[in-house]
Amino acid sequence: MAKKTIGPVRREFVPWEDPEQTPFIEFRNVTKKFGDFVAVNNLSLKIYKREFFALLGGSGCGKTTLMRMLAGFETPTSGEIFLDGQDLSGIPPFRRPSNMMFQSYALFPHMSVEKNIAFGLEQDNLPKSEIDDRVAEMLRLTKLEQFAKRKPHQLSGGQRQRVALARSLAKRPKVLLLDEPLGALDRKLREETQFELMALQEDLKMTFLIVTHDQEEAMTVADRIAVMDRGELVQVATPSEIYEAPNSKFVADFIGDVNLIEAKVLEKADTGTRMQAVVGDFAIDTEQTTAASVGDTVWYAIRPEKVRIAQGQPEGSVTNQIGGIVWDIAYLGDVSIFHAKVGEDDHDILRATKANISRMVENPITWDENVVLTFDRDAGVILTG
Amino acid sequence: MTRGPSWFNVTSIVLGFSFLYLPIVLLVIYSFNESRLVTVWGGFSTKWYVELLQNDQLLDAAWVTLRVAFVSASVATVLGTMAALVLVRSGRFMGRSMFSGMIFAPLVMPEVILGLSLLLLFVAMDQARGFWTVIIAHTTFAMCYVAVVVQSRLVGFDKSVEEAAEDLGCPPIKTFFLITLPIILPGVIAGWMLAFTLSLDDLVIASFTTGPGATTLPMKIYSQVRLGVTPEINAVCTILVVLVSIGVIAASIATKRQQVQRERDERAAFGADG
Structure with missing residues (x-):
């Protein structure tokens, strides 16, 4: 009888099991306090290139704070964050090589879909022809071609979500941060979009970091999941390990x-x-x-x-x-x-x-x-x- | 079955509107009076409008008033918007409640006191009073109205929109001009218009802070009325009423249109969603 293992796992892609691999994103002993409240408590985490990584936890567990520290919107009280070998401390959000897709989508209401997508590219002063090419590519990728001239309020929820995604992908960031990206969609659309996100991540060969409170969503899209509780990591493992071999009552009870x-x-x-x-x-x-x-x-x-x-x-x-x-x-x-x-x-x-x-x-x-x-x-x- | 409006309703409406608008209607009618006597109807004529165009004193006063209103409204809008941004955005800081209290104090401060204190200040500074002192005084009290209007617009503002711009590589100051300002622009414009109107019809503060050569229209009208109301004044006031009405009607038509268009767009967008 063959030895039983926990499956299924993408067995050809397991950088976290290789001690030689250098992490792409690294949190080192990061702590964040808001007054007396400790949002993130002395947390260390390594995320590897081309991973689809999920931060999962209930509200107030510190997952969003952790992501916002990576984007630069919050400054750690102590500890360091590295991205691709670069220490991010002191670098303002507008100079960081990451882009974020916001929970509220945060589209610019006074700009058309095209202008929204082009905004980040214009900040880099790219030539006009290149911006146009890149915007066209993003519109095609997110199937938004016929809505290019529309304003955000003329779009449905699902279309707005795709504009937000296209806008955050347009600059080809080193890492894409997704903050509860599908929370506002209805169940059917959410499931479809989860699979689209996975396909996109594989096509673009990018590193994705998603924050979610929805365990099904995390298990569907992610290579690895970090379960968080009260500012600390409880378990970091593949979805099947988290489900079949939880390391604590909290994880066992939280997942499934x-x-x-x-x-x-x-x-x-x-x-x-x-x-x-x-x-x-x-x-x-x-x-x-x-x-x-x-x-x-x-x-x-x-x-x-x-x-x-x-x-x-x-x-x-x-x-x-x-x-x-x-x-x-x-x-x-x-x-x-x-x-x-x-x-x-x-x-x-x-x-x-x-x-x-x-x-x-x-x-x-x-x-x-x-x-x-x-x-x-x-x-x-x-x-x- | 539809019932016609009851007599009680009709009477209340007629009485209510008469109370509000009869004086203005009388003013407009008497501006076309042939007679020199304001209260005696002497037949239809536009001669007071012609005479008005030749009254340099009144025209000068009107020109001063417009310039004062324009400059003070513009400065008050810049300062008021900045104050509103600090109040909404900076969170808790030392002296925040004192700052907000002091910004809004002129709203409840009697105009006489405001005017008198400004006069004392200008005298103490040995500042010659005139065009610029009126502008400073009007800026001071109009600023708090702008701050209130812009603040209400900023409270409903999704801050992540600004974060998104910065995340995409836009520095904070540029973000303000490219993203924040266009979104809060309706509030800023409304604040400017409010400041402009307040300055336009202010009598008390202007009287305290003005000097020779900078008489505003309200002051001119008031001083002339003391010598007796002339039909010329009625004509000036009629022109003001017409200008304000046109402004109000145009603004409300524009907002109404925008709203209808927006609703139509939203319906179309949701109809298209699969």
Whole structure:
């Protein structure tokens, strides 16, 4: 049997695993305080050339402040920021080789689409013919040719978003900063645009840094994600690592849906760990090892889709098996979410999702039914904090 | 079923408008009076308008007033816009509330006190009073009105638009002239027009701060009225009323048109979105 890995990953592009690579953007011990409030706390981060990197976190976690420090709109209280080997401290925003796409788009309302896109190029005093060529190229790239003469208020939300993108790309910046770029679009348009952004980033071979609070968006577009909380990085990893191997309760809970089971370590070995759930009468056997000692309380994080739910005893041998009663069912179309009561209290719930792979089911699982929940030895992770 | 306007409504409207506009209508009518006596109708004539054109004193006063209003409104607009920018943009700084209090003080300060204090200042400075002292005085009190108007425009201004310009390589001062000023321009123009009108019809402050050779039109009219109202004054006032009305009507038509056009554009844009 082949060794199992977490996937899928663009395996040909992993500069962060190569210690020889020099980072393209580097934050070194950066701290930013607003009065007493610490927005970014002694943070160090390396981002590599041609990466699509996402800063993900709730509001007030410092992700936007971090990006604004890179653009030059905020000055770090301490620490340095490097871009392509250059120390950025003391360089005003209008001399930095990065461009930003703003959350509000920040289009110039008194200028036409063309003029908006040409604005940055005009600041560099490029010859007129070159500006015209570059603007035409950007209009083509963002499919805005027929709107070139329009003013921003004559455009729809999606078109404005594309103008903002074209304007920030026109100068071919070393890094494109995207501040919640798709927040104002409706869901369908947002999903389309996410894929367009990815294609664009690959075509232009540029480094993109996106700030978002939408975990789905971060997971869709980014090569790597940095999850932030209260001014600090909690975990920096690929989307699949973040989802399948979160390093803390915060990340496990923030990204996607998860069952967090409190358990006591019973037995430790090189091949795995055995635990006893604190609530509900069941043991958990996992191939994961842990730094916690026997008798310590830890958290076992398991995603609902990794928990199988069945009405009777499953065939073959299973390592982890829990009996429960169906407490609630949410039918979402593509999947159904089952809440199974596994302890005495009504809140002792284990969630399992099941893909609805056939339209018709004989004898479907229903409310108050006795069910058996099973999962594999490698289905979850042990978390200590 | 539509009911016609009730009699009560009609009467209130007629009474209300008469109260507001009857004096002005009378003034306009009597400016075409043949008779020398202001209150006795002697038949239709435009002779007072002809005479007005030959009255050098009144024409001089009108010319002084226009120049004072133009220069003081322009200076007040520059200073008032700068004050508004500081108040809206600089965030919290030492003495901010005192600064804003002092900018807006002339709004509530009695004109007599303002005029008197300026007079004392010019006397203390041993400054000959005339054209320039009136301009300084008008700039001082018009500036706060400009600051109020421009400030209200700046509060609704998305600061990231300026950040975007700087991010694209535009230095801050250039950003102000290329981006900020064009966007707040309607507010700045409104402020200028307000300052211009305030200067145009100011009597009290001008009387305190002016000197020989710089008599403004309101002062001239006031001093002539004390010697008795002549139909000539009615003619001057009628011309002023007509000019102001044309200005107001043109401005409101322009804004209305712009608004309609904008609404149409927005509807078209959203209709086109897939």
